[in-house]
Amino acid sequence: xxxxxxLAQIIGVHTLLGLSAYIVLLTGxxxxxxxxxxAVGAYVAGMxxxxxxxxxxxxxxxxxxxxxxxxxxxxxxxxxxxGLMLVIATLAFGxxxxxxxxxxxxxxxxxxxxxxxVGGEGFRxxxxxxxxxxxxxxxxxxxxxxxxxxxxxxxxxxxxxxxxVLRAVGEDxxxxxxxxxxxxxxxxxxxxxGGMIAGLGGGIYAHYTTHIEHASxxxxxxxxxxxxxxxxxxxxxxxxxxAVVFVQGLLVEGLRFLGDWRNLLFxxxxxxxxxxxxxxxxxxxxxxxxxxxxxxRRGAA
Amino acid sequence: MxxxxxxxxxxxxxxxxxxxxxxxxxxxIKIAGxxxxxxxxxxxxxxxxxxxxxxxxxxxxAGGVKLADGSKGKFxxxxxxxxxxxEEGISVIRRIAGTDAVVAIGPTCSNVAEPxxxxxxxxxxxxxxxxxxxxxxxxxxxxxGLAKISEWAFRNVPxxxxxxxxxxxxxxxxxxxxKTVFGGVEEDFAHSxxxxxxxxxxxxxxxxxxxxxxxxxxxxxxxxxTQVREMKKANADIVAISAHPFxxxxxxxxxxxxxxxxKLLVGLTSTSTFETMQGCAKQAEGMIIPTSFAPVTKExxxxxxxxxxxxxAADLHSMAAWENMFILKQVMESEKISGNPxxxxxxxxxxxxxxxxxxxxxxxxxxxxxxxxxxxDKPYLFVQAKGGHWTVLHNPL
Numbered sequence: 077x078x079x080x081x082x083l084a085q086i087i088g089v090h091t092l093l094g095l096s097a098y099i100v101l102l103t104g105x106x107x108x109x110x111x112x113x114x115a116v117g118a119y120v121a122g123m124x125x126x127x128x129x130x131x132x133x134x135x136x137x138x139x140x141x142x143x144x145x146x147x148x149x150x151x152x153x154x155x156x157x158x159g160l161m162l163v164i165a166t167l168a169f170g171x172x173x174x175x176x177x178x179x180x181x182x183x184x185x186x187x188x189x190x191x192x193x194v195g196g197e198g199f200r201x202x203x204x205x206x207x208x209x210x211x212x213x214x215x216x217x218x219x220x221x222x223x224x225x226x227x228x229x230x231x232x233x234x235x236x237x238x239x240x241v242l243r244a245v246g247e248d249x250x251x252x253x254x255x256x257x258x259x260x261x262x263x264x265x266x267x268x269x270g271g272m273i274a275g276l277g278g279g280i281y282a283h284y285t286t287h288i289e290h291a292s293x294x295x296x297x298x299x300x301x302x303x304x305x306x307x308x309x310x311x312x313x314x315x316x317x318x319a320v321v322f323v324q325g326l327l328v329e330g331l332r333f334l335g336d337w338r339n340l341l342f343x344x345x346x347x348x349x350x351x352x353x354x355x356x357x358x359x360x361x362x363x364x365x366x367x368x369x370x371x372x373r374r375g376a377a
Numbered sequence: 378m379x380x381x382x383x384x385x386x387x388x389x390x391x392x393x394x395x396x397x398x399x400x401x402x403x404x405x406i407k408i409a410g411x412x413x414x415x416x417x418x419x420x421x422x423x424x425x426x427x428x429x430x431x432x433x434x435x436x437x438x439a440g441g442v443k444l445a446d447g448s449k450g451k452f453x454x455x456x457x458x459x460x461x462x463x464e465e466g467i468s469v470i471r472r473i474a475g476t477d478a479v480v481a482i483g484p485t486c487s488n489v490a491e492p493x494x495x496x497x498x499x500x501x502x503x504x505x506x507x508x509x510x511x512x513x514x515x516x517x518x519x520x521x522g523l524a525k526i527s528e529w530a531f532r533n534v535p536x537x538x539x540x541x542x543x544x545x546x547x548x549x550x551x552x553x554x555x556k557t558v559f560g561g562v563e564e565d566f567a568h569s570x571x572x573x574x575x576x577x578x579x580x581x582x583x584x585x586x587x588x589x590x591x592x593x594x595x596x597x598x599x600x601x602x603t604q605v606r607e608m609k610k611a612n613a614d615i616v617a618i619s620a621h622p623f624x625x626x627x628x629x630x631x632x633x634x635x636x637x638x639x640k641l642l643v644g645l646t647s648t649s650t651f652e653t654m655q656g657c658a659k660q661a662e663g664m665i666i667p668t669s670f671a672p673v674t675k676e677x678x679x680x681x682x683x684x685x686x687x688x689x690a691a692d693l694h695s696m697a698a699w700e701n702m703f704i705l706k707q708v709m710e711s712e713k714i715s716g717n718p719x720x721x722x723x724x725x726x727x728x729x730x731x732x733x734x735x736x737x738x739x740x741x742x743x744x745x746x747x748x749x750x751x752x753x754d755k756p757y758l759f760v761q762a763k764g765g766h767w768t769v770l771h772n773p774l
Contacts, residue, residue: 082471206508286495
């Protein structure tokens with residue numbers, strides 16, 4: 077059972093990463109910076125629990141705030157550019173963060189052992205969960221508590237005026253601006269919320285893996301962050317979860333028994349999924365269909 | 378008709394009573410191998426899997442493992458791909474822990490070993506530590522000092538500090554005219570990076586060499602022009618390359634293109650493999666590497682041939698996997714594991730304790746000393762690339 081709880085942990089962490097990109101995508105912006113915010117959160121939370129001896133909750137709160145603050149700072153200059161230029165700008169930021177941690181050394185001697193990040197060799201012994209006796213199931217529930225919170229927040233946004241504004245900017249910036257929407261404020265706020273979610277996810281990731289290094293936060297992770305909401309569909313926050321389950325649960329874990337063939341199928345199945353469901357797994361008709369089923373059941377009850 | 382039926386029944390009954398166990402099925406002892414079978418370092422995983430299967434086949438043909446109740450168990454090996462990523466490595470070890478595999482052998486990459494050892498229980502019997510209680514016996518991941526992360530982690534990998542210390546000492550004695558060393562390091566790979574900064578560079582300096590400089594590249598790099606230009610400018614007597622076969626070959630080819638010819642080439646221990654000879658035998662000609670395996674003994678040759686039958690190449694890493702299987706057989710027998718799926722956790726604990734007790738193990742190159750921090754001090758020799766093969770240059774022991 078531990079294996080499935082462990083898998084649920086991975087799915088939870090990747091869902092947070094996907095949700096961080098989801099809110100930015102709602103405004104029509106394609107950001108490859110999410111892996112950078114994720115890395116910032118991971119290192120900050122790891123350093124707070126290992127080096128400063130903080131408890132996990134305040135450490136995650138600070139990692140989330142750090143992620144948000146960095147995203148806000150990046151958002152102002154980066155969101156002045158659009159489309160492909162923004163992709164390149166955010167990609168450059170992500171790489172800059174990765175290279176920063178590649179060269180970042182900060183070690184403190186604790187109990188005769190030096191702990192902390194050591195550049196390219198990474199940051200080991202982030203063992204808060206096992207050292208405090210948390211079982212795999214408890215860690216999984218802890219992670220999913222945050223996932224549900226993040227999803228609830230984004231679901232609420234989607235149903236609020238703020239969500240309508242985000243989608244309006246995403247649909248047509250010019251039209252949105254013409255009705256008095258402050259584009260910079262909307263985009264930067266979406267980037268900040270996305271950064272906070274990514275920072276939180278990164279903080280959890282560091283404690284889940286117990287060891288982090290720059291290579292874990294490269295372009296591949298940034299691509300996954302974008303792929304989840306696109307593959308899942310931007311109509312609903314639930315699409316991101318469905319996509320993460322598809323990628324991490326089915327393609328990565330479910331097909332492991334296929335050995336070398338898994339890697340070939342991995343790409344092929346993603347291309348196939350995008351062709352069969354070009355607007356994502358949970359597009360508008362799918363959501364309508366699910367809604368009808370639920371309404372039907374409620375009516376019958 | 379009744380008489381015939383009676384005779385057949387009597388014959389069956391007689392057989393059953395005279396040789397108990399003749400109908401008893403051998404128990405299966407599951408060993409889970411894991412490592413990289415995809416990406417740049419996939420060769421290591423493929424070779425390890427072949428060596429594990431070959432060793433299991435040999436052990437099974439010789440009768441298998443003697444279990445606590447006197448019966449025999451047969452090894453069954455399953456190998457899982459972790460794609461050399463931390464997340465997948467953790468997922469794989471959790472998957473293995475959920476099966477009735479009694480021990481895991483792997484991983485390939487040090488960047489997987491670090492987090493994986495991190496999720497294991499740090500100290501045995503520490504009730505406050507909820508880490509995984511699964512013995513892991515590493516064959517490939519070689520970065521210095523990883524087993525100390527957890528008391529459930531054991532390694533049968535060579536000690537690079539000893540090997541490079543000995544190599545640079547020998548080179549200084551053999552070639553006193555050489556004074557300078559220039560380093561080339563695959564910066565983003567945990568093992569190669571740590572080996573240059575913590576081992577090669579330090580050992581070269583300790584043995585009186587002046588470090589003329591260093592240059593860096595990444596595992597997946599394909600262009601090394603700038604790095605080789607730096608190398609050329611430094612004009613050192615010895616160029617020490619701390620990188621895996623893929624990028625080592627890239628650098629060596631670029632060195633040939635730019636006409637960089639140091640007096641001596643020193644390589645990373647993980648590069649003394651078939652892959653290097655396949656990729657750049659001509660350019661690697663003369664390169665010297667300390668390694669814990671070369672098929673120079675009768676046992677080594679036999680293990681190498683047996684691994685080849687399972688489509689794998691024998692090198693210091695895959696032969697460590699081979700050795701691990703025989704060490705585990707010995708431990709399982711001495712610790713009297715039951716081999717029953719219901720006792721899997723107790724058997725895992727017995728194997729861990731048995732591995733921790735070992736002081737000396739028998740390897741393909743001779744005896745290996747086990748250290749208190751669950752590492753190995755393996756015999757080694759220096760090999761040199763010559764005519765498309767790794768040939769033994771010197772045996773310092």
